[in-house]
Amino acid sequence: MSAPQNDVSDWWTTSIIDMAPGQIRLRGHPIQDLIGSITFPQMIWLMTRGDMPSDGQAQLLESALVAAVDHGPQAPSIAVARMSVTCGLGLNGAMANAVNMLDDVHGGAGEQAVELYNSIANAKNNGTTLQQATAEVIDMWQVSRTPFIPGFGHRFHKPEDPRAPRLLSLVDEAAALGIVDGKFADIGRAVQTLMNERKGRPVPMNIDGATAVIYAELGFTGPLARGLFCLSRSVGALSHAWEQMQQGGRNKGPTPPAYRWTYDGPNPIED
Numbered sequence: 001m002s003a004p005q006n007d008v009s010d011w012w013t014t015s016i017i018d019m020a021p022g023q024i025r026l027r028g029h030p031i032q033d034l035i036g037s038i039t040f041p042q043m044i045w046l047m048t049r050g051d052m053p054s055d056g057q058a059q060l061l062e063s064a065l066v067a068a069v070d071h072g073p074q075a076p077s078i079a080v081a082r083m084s085v086t087c088g089l090g091l092n093g094a095m096a097n098a099v100n101m102l103d104d105v106h107g108g109a110g111e112q113a114v115e116l117y118n119s120i121a122n123a124k125n126n127g128t129t130l131q132q133a134t135a136e137v138i139d140m141w142q143v144s145r146t147p148f149i150p151g152f153g154h155r156f157h158k159p160e161d162p163r164a165p166r167l168l169s170l171v172d173e174a175a176a177l178g179i180v181d182g183k184f185a186d187i188g189r190a191v192q193t194l195m196n197e198r199k200g201r202p203v204p205m206n207i208d209g210a211t212a213v214i215y216a217e218l219g220f221t222g223p224l225a226r227g228l229f230c231l232s233r234s235v236g237a238l239s240h241a242w243e244q245m246q247q248g249g250r251n252k253g254p255t256p257p258a259y260r261w262t263y264d265g266p267n268p269i270e271d
């Protein structure tokens with residue numbers, strides 16, 4: 001029995017790109033109309049969402065992408081990019097290793113933060129106040145998943161991560177102009193207030209918590225929020241990997257070799 005004629009073309013069905021000799025269309029737009037006309041953040045939105053963002057939406061997306069590019073060689077994603085180069089990897093391998101570090105605890109927490117904020121938004125829709133909804137969802141999260149609330153807390157920036165208030169102020173400006181609703185900024189601030197009250201000291205909203213506010217305001221899902229963070233941090237990983245290549249250095253570990261780890265295993269038994 002012969003296979004239907006479209007079995008091959010259907011194999012990778014996509015609504016992203018249409019191509020024929022001499023023709024490239026992305027989401028229906030001829031590539032030559034996009035080149036020189038739209039910004040990279042607009043292209044990211046068009047590719048991932050299918051429609052064209054307004055200038056205000058694209059600017060807010062861009063601010064989140066700008067904010068997360070780098071956090072220095074102590075950030076595991078950046079450290080691994082630099083170490084990879086000293087082990088002989090090319091820029092692509094170094095960037096791939098950096099992106100692989102961005103999971104629930106480092107950089108990838110934005111995905112969970114979007115989920116958390118959406119849960120609070122849904123709980124609030126059921127008639128409770130924002131404060132009640134926030135407390136309920138946080139309690140549930142801590143019991144059913146982990147005591148650590150994604151998007152909050154920082155090893156280094158205390159009492160405040162300088163990126164968070166700036167990003168929230170941009171959301172406030174966009175909300176005042178009607179570009180976004182502003183409800184996720186309220187939710188992020190409500191989580192912040194609750195965390196600080198419960199801990200008795202600041203548990204600062206971090207870059208994942210702040211960019212998650214923007215991604216939720218713009219209607220990006222959690223998994224896409226993580227992907228966007230990876231795009232942003234890739235710029236830092238590329239820069240550090242390239243700088244390390246210029247500096248040289250072979251087989252660098254996480255500390256200079258003179259520093260040793262703490263050994264707490266058994267010692268040889270002496271006769």
Ligand SMILES: CC(C)(COP(=O)(O)OP(=O)(O)OC[C@H]1O[C@@H](n2cnc3c(N)ncnc32)[C@H](O)[C@@H]1OP(=O)(O)O)[C@@H](O)C(=O)NCCC(=O)NCCS
Binds near residue numbers: 105151155
């Ligand atoms: C980033 C992180 C690992 C830093 O943790 P840390 O080094 O223990 O942070 P701190 O030393 O400032 O913690 C101070 C206190 O607040 C608590 N705390 C920190 N972040 C917290 C969070 N997100 N949720 C609940 N409690 C938190 C700590 O457990 C600690 O409590 P304790 O003093 O009773 O032991 C942690 O905040 C975390 O896992 N956050 C969630 C994931 C996340 O957003 N990652 C992105 C980081 S940029």
